[in-house]
Amino acid sequence: MVSNGFLFAVIHLSALVSGHVCVEQLPSIVHLTEGKNVTISCYIHADEGEKISKFLVEWFKEEAEGQLINVGKLSKLKGRLHENTNSIQHSASLSFYMLELNDTGRYFCNFIYRIDHHILQLHANGTRLIVQEEVTADTTIASTTENTPNNTSADTEKVITDNLLLTFLLSLPLLLKFVATVFICVYTLFSYTSIVISCRFT
Numbered sequence: 001m002v003s004n005g006f007l008f009a010v011i012h013l014s015a016l017v018s019g020h021v022c023v024e025q026l027p028s029i030v031h032l033t034e035g036k037n038v039t040i041s042c043y044i045h046a047d048e049g050e051k052i053s054k055f056l057v058e059w060f061k062e063e064a065e066g067q068l069i070n071v072g073k074l075s076k077l078k079g080r081l082h083e084n085t086n087s088i089q090h091s092a093s094l095s096f097y098m099l100e101l102n103d104t105g106r107y108f109c110n111f112i113y114r115i116d117h118h119i120l121q122l123h124a125n126g127t128r129l130i131v132q133e134e135v136t137a138d139t140t141i142a143s144t145t146e147n148t149p150n151n152t153s154a155d156t157e158k159v160i161t162d163n164l165l166l167t168f169l170l171s172l173p174l175l176l177k178f179v180a181t182v183f184i185c186v187y188t189l190f191s192y193t194s195i196v197i198s199c200r201f202t
């Protein structure tokens, strides 16, 4: 447990920012669907020769522009968060369970740490968490059905088939006439030839 004195000291000393310490936060951006879990992590590194003897981590959500709210104070996140700190690895993580659409936002870790006799603080660049609506099977079917009227190739095929049939029916009398004419011509020619042949033999 951190005493009020410690936090008071932080407020007064946080202006003394060390240039040899950095905080890294991962991932910088994450897209997920509703109901998923996610863990974001932070690491604090100090240059060689600098020793972080003690640290604590706070997590904030940027609610409005530049307005940071401690995640513990957000009732809509209650029961869906788990914070973890590893003092040996100088790391910390924040896990979200059963993500909701309105968990979307930017989250920051803030390290309050001690080097020698100084108590300082440093926050990372943050993680942009984007929670999207889950695409259900129903939505997929709906979108597929929606696309079907646009795909007219099947209809086009039917129209072509109908046209062919109509053309055939319309041309049937003409075709019959043509067949009859050819038959008559062949018959005439054949009878003429047979006359010629018969003439030759007579």
Ligand SMILES: *[C@@H]1O[C@H](CO)[C@@H](O)[C@H](O)[C@H]1NC(C)=O
Binding pocket: 023, 024, 025, 125
């Ligand atoms: C934080 O952001 C700044 C600029 O936006 C970038 O230069 C820096 O490398 C980032 N730091 C980390 C640890 O990603």
Ligand SMILES: *[C@@H]1O[C@H](CO)[C@@H](O)[C@H](O)[C@H]1NC(C)=O
Binding pocket: 035, 036, 037, 097, 098
């Ligand atoms: C989220 O974490 C909870 C608790 O660990 C687990 O029961 C659940 O299956 C996880 N859900 C997903 C989508 O991984």
Ligand SMILES: *[C@@H]1O[C@H](CO)[C@@H](O)[C@H](O)[C@H]1NC(C)=O
Binding pocket: 076, 100, 101, 102
């Ligand atoms: C956040 O979204 C969930 C559903 O995704 C809803 O039940 C809850 O009331 C919302 N909370 C706020 C504060 O908008």
Ligand SMILES: *[C@@H]1O[C@H](CO)[C@@H](O)[C@H](O)[C@H]1NC(C)=O
Binding pocket: 147, 150
């Ligand atoms: C149908 O598809 C074409 C491209 O093949 C597209 O330009 C058009 O917007 C689509 N129409 C509808 C209603 O989806």
Ligand SMILES: *[C@@H]1O[C@H](CO)[C@@H](O)[C@H](O)[C@H]1NC(C)=O
Binding pocket: 151, 152, 153, 154
């Ligand atoms: C339209 O549907 C046919 C099968 O009905 C498919 O072969 C074709 O690729 C589809 N065309 C488009 C543009 O989706």
